[in-house]
Amino acid sequence: QSALTQPASVSGSPGQSITxxxxxxxxxxxxxxxxxxxxxxxxxxxKLMIYEVSNRPSGVSNRFSGSKxxxxxxxxxxxxxxxxxxxxxxxxxxxxxxWVFGGGTKVTVL
Amino acid sequence: xxxxxxxxGGLVQPGGSLRLSCAASGFTFSSYWMHWVRQAPGxxxxxxxxxxxxxxxRSYADSVKGRFTISRDNxxxxxxxxxxxxxxxxxAVYYCVRNxxxxxxxxxxxxTLVTVSS
Numbered sequence: 001q002s003a004l005t006q007p008a009s010v011s012g013s014p015g016q017s018i019t020x021x022x023x024x025x026x027x028x029x030x031x032x033x034x035x036x037x038x039x040x041x042x043x044x045x046x047k048l049m050i051y052e053v054s055n056r057p058s059g060v061s062n063r064f065s066g067s068k069x070x071x072x073x074x075x076x077x078x079x080x081x082x083x084x085x086x087x088x089x090x091x092x093x094x095x096x097x098x099w100v101f102g103g104g105t106k107v108t109v110l
Numbered sequence: 111x112x113x114x115x116x117x118x119g120g121l122v123q124p125g126g127s128l129r130l131s132c133a134a135s136g137f138t139f140s141s142y143w144m145h146w147v148r149q150a151p152g153x154x155x156x157x158x159x160x161x162x163x164x165x166x167x168r169s170y171a172d173s174v175k176g177r178f179t180i181s182r183d184n185x186x187x188x189x190x191x192x193x194x195x196x197x198x199x200x201x202a203v204y205y206c207v208r209n210x211x212x213x214x215x216x217x218x219x220x221x222t223l224v225t226v227s228s
Contacts, residue, residue: 036215089154089155093213098160
């Protein structure tokens with residue numbers, strides 16, 4: 001149950017687009033349609049942003065989008081805004097019927 | 111409105127035990143799988159355990175298997191996590207989470223802090 005691999009930090013200017021990668025194995029990301037993404041602001045509980053690779057829950061801005069290719073999933077934030085500055089985590093349901101998270105990516109809006 | 115309220119955290123000595131509780135409201139608790147996820151201070155999220163809707167099936171992360179036990183009381187709309195043989199590395203905020211569609215972790219409580227120290 002090794003953690004998925006995410007970059008430690010990603011930054012961008014307001015209005016730009018950024019992409020966060022999430023790399024796993026064929027036992028999790030590569031073999032699963034159930035990849036999700038979470039946003040966490042300091043001192044707050046995480047919030048679901050994307051589920052099933054590319055679906056947005058009701059109320060989540062369409063500036064957030066997800067995709068997957070092979071063992072790597074990605075979260076793209078377009079039209080970056082100050083409020084998007086937060087930590088982001090990917091997660092995958094695994095072939096062992098467990099869940100695994102990535103190490104987290106700190107997004108900074110310059 | 112879905113609400114998940116954790117309790118039971120606190121300071122405990124190494125080797126000690128603790129039972130965390132999560133009171134659920136705003137949805138039909140007995141219809142949903144539930145999870146515990148933890149986050150050590152300044153660190154990332156780590157999935158801990160899940161239980162199915164009627165409590166007949168459970169799974170655990172390897173790091174807690176044999177020491178942690180997840181359970182639920184659907185009559186009381188409450189989720190539990192029994193933590194035994196506590197270690198310093200178990201120090202974390204423990205979140206109660208409701209399973210969503212497509213195996214997502216849809217709704218999160220605010221968490222309860224467990225600190226293991228002598």
